[in-house]
Amino acid sequence: MTEQLLKDAPEKFSICGHSLGGWVAQLAAIKAPHRVSHLIIMGSWTGDLDQEKRQYFEQWQHEIENDRLEHLLSEVNAASVLPSRSKDRILMSTLIEGQAKFPRQGFLNQTKAMLNSQPTTLQLYKIECPTLIIYGRQDSAFTLETQQSMKSDIPSAKLAIIEDCGHMSHVEQPQAVTALLKFWLEDQLK
Incomplete structure (x- = not known):
């Protein structure tokens, strides 16, 4: 990269x-x-990456490879913002709309890059x-x-x-x- x-x-x-x-x-x-x-x-x-983070990103990879990207992004987006903002439809749709333009392979590549980070x-x-x-x-x-x-x-x-x-x-x-x-x-x- x-x-x-x-x-x-x-x-x-x-x-x-x-x-x-x-x-x-x-x-x-x-x-x-x-x-x-x-x-x-x-x-x-x-x-x-400590063991916990490594397992977290390995789970991401598993979800993406098993065509569960939408489910993964829903969970990740909710966890990535303040809990009070996770119910904000405009904010969450902004995140989802931006991510929808990103191909599945891109998410997989990103996850692999994190798992192999130097x-x-x-x-x-x-x-x-x-x-x-x-x-x-x-x-x-x-x-x-x-x-x-x-x-x-x-x-x-x-x-x-x-x-x-x-x-x-x-x-x-x-x-x-x-x-x-x-x-x-x-x-x-x-």
Whole structure:
């Protein structure tokens, strides 16, 4: 994934990634530090999988391979937002509509990538560009401790925590995410 990204990207670029995309973005900044000018990581992790997470993603793979993607997404979406928002029809339909455009094989590839992820933990110090880590305080997918560790290990990282927000920060709190991105990028370009 990262190799394709670097092949297709311009010579110098900023990158923002959510969840698995945040891990891919980290790898891009590690592998090509001279090319990545700004890095934004949202609700992500370093690719380390404990046994519980590994079993969780193996179950995802099983569900997808057995044509239960719709069921899986329904459960994952409900768990990815604040419990009070899981009943919000507009929010949930926004998630489902976006995911409906993504092919089944894409979900399977994503799950396999997570299961085969190479941890970035010991390489984060190689990230040279300004980095913003955005985290929803109630993210059930990844922990605050992971975000704090990434912040500590990436030399120029800042951590922004969005209150009343789960894993899908850009969907749950789009105004807060947009304001953070705008403020941070404007500050970087001064």
